[in-house]
Every structure is written in C-alpha cells, then in structure tokens.
Amino acid sequence: MADSTSRFAPIIAGVRAIYGNGSIPLHRPVFEGNERQYLVDCIDSNFVSSVGAKVTEFEQRIVAFTGIPYAVATVNGTAALHVALQLAGVGRDAAVITQALTFIATCNAIRYCGAHPVFIDVDRDTLGLSPEALRRFLARHAEHRHGQTVDKTSGRRLAACVPMHTFGHPCRIEEIVALCAEYGLPVVEDAAESLGSTVGSRHTGGFGRLGVLSFNGNKIITTGGGGMILTEDTDLAARAKHLTTTAKLPHPYEFVHDEVGYNYRLPNLNAALGCAQMERLPEMLAIKAAIAARYAALFATLGIPFIQALPGATTNSWLNAILFDSLAERDAFLDYSNAQGVMTRPIWRLMNRLTMYADCQHDGLENSIWLEERVVNIPSSVPDGALPSMTP
Ligand SMILES: Cc1ncc(COP(=O)(O)O)c(C=O)c1O
Structure with missing residues (x-):
C-alpha cells in the first residue's frame, strides 16, 4: 500500500489546494444569491x-x-x-x-x-x-x-x-x-x-x-x-x-x-x-471551468487520465472524473480518499448488473465494463466563499 499512498497523496493534496482542509463533499449546492x-x-x-x-x-x-x-x-x-x-x-x-x-x-x-x-x-x-x-x-x-x-x-x-x-x-x-x-x-x-x-x-x-x-x-x-x-x-x-x-x-x-x-x-x-440559481449560472460555469482547468493541469503532471469535453464541445464540468489503471487501484483510491475525508465515488454500477435490468438485451458493453472498473468522481463543488478568485 506504500506505493499507492505515494501515488494517491498528490491527488489529495491537489483537491485540498482547491477546497481546503476538513471534510470535502463530492458536490454541494450553493445558495449565495436571491x-x-x-x-x-x-x-x-x-x-x-x-x-x-x-x-x-x-x-x-x-x-x-x-x-x-x-x-x-x-x-x-x-x-x-x-x-x-x-x-x-x-x-x-x-x-x-x-x-x-x-x-x-x-x-x-x-x-x-x-x-x-x-x-x-x-x-x-x-x-x-x-x-x-x-x-x-x-x-x-x-x-x-x-x-x-x-x-x-x-x-x-x-x-x-x-x-x-x-x-x-x-x-x-x-x-x-x-x-x-x-x-x-x-x-x-x-x-x-x-x-x-x-x-x-x-x-x-x-x-x-x-x-x-x-x-x-x-x-x-x-x-x-x-x-x-x-x-x-x-x-x-x-x-x-x-x-x-x-x-x-x-x-x-x-x-x-x-x-x-x-x-x-x-x-x-x-x-x-x-x-x-439561474441568475448565478454563468458565474458558476466559469468557476467550474476554472476548477476543471486546475484539475486538468494536476492530472497531466501525474499522468492520470482526466475526462474532458471533445473538441468542438464544452462541458459544464459538473462532476470531474479521473481514470485509474485497474479495479484494484480504483478501489484502493476510493478507500484512501474517503478515509481522509475527501469524498470520492465510483461511477454507477452498470444497469444490467441490477436485478431489475439483468435480463435486458445488450451488446457486450466492452467499454462500459472497462470504464466501470476505472472511473472515479472527485470533489467538484463551487468552493465556499472563493467564487471571485476562482473565476478565470
Ligand atoms: C443521468 C440522469 N438522468 C436522470 C436523472 C433524474 O433526475 P432527478 O433526480 O431529478 O429525478 C438524473 C439525476 O438525478 C441523472 O443523473
């Protein structure tokens, strides 16, 4: 686990550089307007x-x-x-x-x-x-x-x-x-x-x-x-x-x-x-873009894939997501980060794994399974009281 700790610690440090100390939720609402x-x-x-x-x-x-x-x-x-x-x-x-x-x-x-x-x-x-x-x-x-x-x-x-x-x-x-x-x-x-x-x-x-x-x-x-x-x-x-x-x-x-x-x-x-909330949406989107840009720079340095919009598209950067190399590494990170009060979570379990939808027709779902084993969401809220400084 020493190895994974050294790989994961810079991720946690990067999240804390945006959101500070204490417990960090994945995403929380902001009510700072009318x-x-x-x-x-x-x-x-x-x-x-x-x-x-x-x-x-x-x-x-x-x-x-x-x-x-x-x-x-x-x-x-x-x-x-x-x-x-x-x-x-x-x-x-x-x-x-x-x-x-x-x-x-x-x-x-x-x-x-x-x-x-x-x-x-x-x-x-x-x-x-x-x-x-x-x-x-x-x-x-x-x-x-x-x-x-x-x-x-x-x-x-x-x-x-x-x-x-x-x-x-x-x-x-x-x-x-x-x-x-x-x-x-x-x-x-x-x-x-x-x-x-x-x-x-x-x-x-x-x-x-x-x-x-x-x-x-x-x-x-x-x-x-x-x-x-x-x-x-x-x-x-x-x-x-x-x-x-x-x-x-x-x-x-x-x-x-x-x-x-x-x-x-x-x-x-x-x-x-x-x-x-709509009155603040443009501002929120700018802050979300600024957070995503900081994450993109961090994960480029760490060599960890960070999901971004395709060329010609823009994303609202609602929930930021990274990819680990394997299910084992994903799970180790989920344990590590949540134990430190940094909320992270895996992507949803595939629908066809749930009892109600287990019989549904599918095409093999190769990429879906690959992603299910690797994707983790990391904290993505608009930070507390830090709105202006995050605006690019
Ligand atoms: C992909 C997707 N579809 C549908 C919904 C349903 O929205 P609601 O929770 O408002 O019913 C949600 C969110 O919760 C969602 O993430």
Missing part, C-alpha cells in the same frame, strides 16, 4: 404549489439560457424523462436503446412506460452512448416492418434512443441523432447532468426530439427537486404541459381531465429557488 428573497416572495404571495409566476419565469430563464424554444418544468428529472418518453411514442412492450453506464433514473423512466431498455456501449472518451456501437447494433438488429422499426431478435418495436451526457460531458450527439434519423428513431436526450454544456453553438438537450434536465440537489444548479422537458416542437411542448398538469382542461372552476395525466408540475417554491 434564493431566500424569492422564497419569501413566494410564501407572501400564497402561491407555493404548482401554479405561480416563478414556474413560468424559471421556464423562460431556461429557454433564454439554452436557446431551446420550449421548456416545461417538472417535479424532477425522472418525471421529465417519463413524460418525454411517452411523448416520443414509447409505450408498453417497446424497446428503447440507452446506455448501461447511466444513473438508474434513465432506465426506470423507460420501465415506467412498460418498455424494455436495450443497452448499447459507450465511448471511452465521452462516457456517453457510442455512435459506432449504435450503428453496429442497428445494422445487425433493426428492420423496417409495416412502417415501424423493429428489433429482429426480440421482435419488439424500437421506439426511441436515449443517450446521456455523462457528468456534463456531451456525448457524440450529432452523430447519434443523424443515425437515429436513418432508422426513424426519435431521440430523447437525457441532459439531466449537462445544463450549460454545448456542442458547437447548441445546448445539449436540444438535439433530440425532446430533452430533459434535472435540478436535483447534487446538480450544477438546484431547485431542491426539479426537472425540465425541452423541445423545439410547439405541439410536443403543449402536450408536455398538459400531461404534467393532470391533463386538466382549462376552466375557471370545473375539474375536467381528458386523459390520464400526472401531477408532475414543479411547485412555485422550487421554481423560486431555480430563478435565483
């Missing part, structure tokens, strides 16, 4: 639930920031995914292509629709769905039958593809969208982690037919709990709002609902937090 004021405004207005001016304002702020024409606020990112998948046409017994290297919500939302995830491999550099692996899978499995794309092996309709921008790093979304278009597959982009990340001049979440964001407490900005459905399609946006507000027909006092909808609308209180 959060309190907007919450009080909300309470004073009596509009604390899912009707209120802050919900609309928060949606408008997301539209203005991302440049994606429509944004519909939901109670969380999982609910946003659930409804986005339905709107993309995912229904019972369909198959939905996604990555096994993702957070559980991606798969759960597919299952809520009664559909079956199909796991395709990721790229080692982006940690996101691999267009090459997708092309191989579709060439081997997809067949056009009666106006539908069907998986020849399972006999299931291939209803959608859900790529995910892991830790904020954009996947090769343009290639994925182009490929899916060849096969008539709608793309639902899981951009839960990538608010602020772009490919070319376009924001992630805006490439697919629909995209989703999350504002969970661990994300780059938070509403406590919250999510957003993104789309440039006027009709889909209207359907998203209708389905997430119990499918209630507008009326001053009657309760008439025209389908089975969901109580998924974001409460005004949460949206109030979101509005205040």
Whole structure:
C-alpha cells in the first residue's frame, strides 16, 4: 500500500489546494444569491404549489439560457424523462436503446412506460452512448416492418434512443441523432447532468426530439427537486404541459381531465429557488471551468487520465472524473480518499448488473465494463466563499 499512498497523496493534496482542509463533499449546492428573497416572495404571495409566476419565469430563464424554444418544468428529472418518453411514442412492450453506464433514473423512466431498455456501449472518451456501437447494433438488429422499426431478435418495436451526457460531458450527439434519423428513431436526450454544456453553438438537450434536465440537489444548479422537458416542437411542448398538469382542461372552476395525466408540475417554491440559481449560472460555469482547468493541469503532471469535453464541445464540468489503471487501484483510491475525508465515488454500477435490468438485451458493453472498473468522481463543488478568485 506504500506505493499507492505515494501515488494517491498528490491527488489529495491537489483537491485540498482547491477546497481546503476538513471534510470535502463530492458536490454541494450553493445558495449565495436571491434564493431566500424569492422564497419569501413566494410564501407572501400564497402561491407555493404548482401554479405561480416563478414556474413560468424559471421556464423562460431556461429557454433564454439554452436557446431551446420550449421548456416545461417538472417535479424532477425522472418525471421529465417519463413524460418525454411517452411523448416520443414509447409505450408498453417497446424497446428503447440507452446506455448501461447511466444513473438508474434513465432506465426506470423507460420501465415506467412498460418498455424494455436495450443497452448499447459507450465511448471511452465521452462516457456517453457510442455512435459506432449504435450503428453496429442497428445494422445487425433493426428492420423496417409495416412502417415501424423493429428489433429482429426480440421482435419488439424500437421506439426511441436515449443517450446521456455523462457528468456534463456531451456525448457524440450529432452523430447519434443523424443515425437515429436513418432508422426513424426519435431521440430523447437525457441532459439531466449537462445544463450549460454545448456542442458547437447548441445546448445539449436540444438535439433530440425532446430533452430533459434535472435540478436535483447534487446538480450544477438546484431547485431542491426539479426537472425540465425541452423541445423545439410547439405541439410536443403543449402536450408536455398538459400531461404534467393532470391533463386538466382549462376552466375557471370545473375539474375536467381528458386523459390520464400526472401531477408532475414543479411547485412555485422550487421554481423560486431555480430563478435565483439561474441568475448565478454563468458565474458558476466559469468557476467550474476554472476548477476543471486546475484539475486538468494536476492530472497531466501525474499522468492520470482526466475526462474532458471533445473538441468542438464544452462541458459544464459538473462532476470531474479521473481514470485509474485497474479495479484494484480504483478501489484502493476510493478507500484512501474517503478515509481522509475527501469524498470520492465510483461511477454507477452498470444497469444490467441490477436485478431489475439483468435480463435486458445488450451488446457486450466492452467499454462500459472497462470504464466501470476505472472511473472515479472527485470533489467538484463551487468552493465556499472563493467564487471571485476562482473565476478565470
Ligand atoms: C443521468 C440522469 N438522468 C436522470 C436523472 C433524474 O433526475 P432527478 O433526480 O431529478 O429525478 C438524473 C439525476 O438525478 C441523472 O443523473
């Protein structure tokens, strides 16, 4: 262990140079703007639930920031995914292509629709769905039958593809969208982690037919709990709002609902937090970029691969990640760093290893397994009170 200690100590020193002594969390929220004021405004207005001016304002702020024409606020990112998948046409017994290297919500939302995830491999550099692996899978499995794309092996309709921008790093979304278009597959982009990340001049979440964001407490900005459905399609946006507000027909006092909808609308209180957080987002992104640049320099010196955005893309640097040489080294580092109060964690266990998804079809997942054994997230919060000095 002496060897690994000498290799790991400079990493811990580098983390402490940014975050100081004491216990360091992986990612914590920052409430240093108008959060309190907007919450009080909300309470004073009596509009604390899912009707209120802050919900609309928060949606408008997301539209203005991302440049994606429509944004519909939901109670969380999982609910946003659930409804986005339905709107993309995912229904019972369909198959939905996604990555096994993702957070559980991606798969759960597919299952809520009664559909079956199909796991395709990721790229080692982006940690996101691999267009090459997708092309191989579709060439081997997809067949056009009666106006539908069907998986020849399972006999299931291939209803959608859900790529995910892991830790904020954009996947090769343009290639994925182009490929899916060849096969008539709608793309639902899981951009839960990538608010602020772009490919070319376009924001992630805006490439697919629909995209989703999350504002969970661990994300780059938070509403406590919250999510957003993104789309440039006027009709889909209207359907998203209708389905997430119990499918209630507008009326001053009657309760008439025209389908089975969901109580998924974001409460005004949460949206109030979101509005205040959005005011600080550009500053947060600059600080996150500065932290990532410091880490990149450190890990270049140490010869440890540090995950970064592809050329032509920008990452929000939400959660920084490094790669170890082996599972044994990864585990030794996790033990070492956490014992010292520096919180680190491995990437998610592959979805097909979990009981609920163990039977799902997959393509062998070579890169996903390789990454699962090596990736570690390191502290990535905006440091306490150090905002101006971190701005590049
Ligand atoms: C990749 C991914 N998808 C979906 C979600 C679901 O978001 P939420 O926690 O807001 O339901 C999250 C985050 O939590 C996520 O990281």
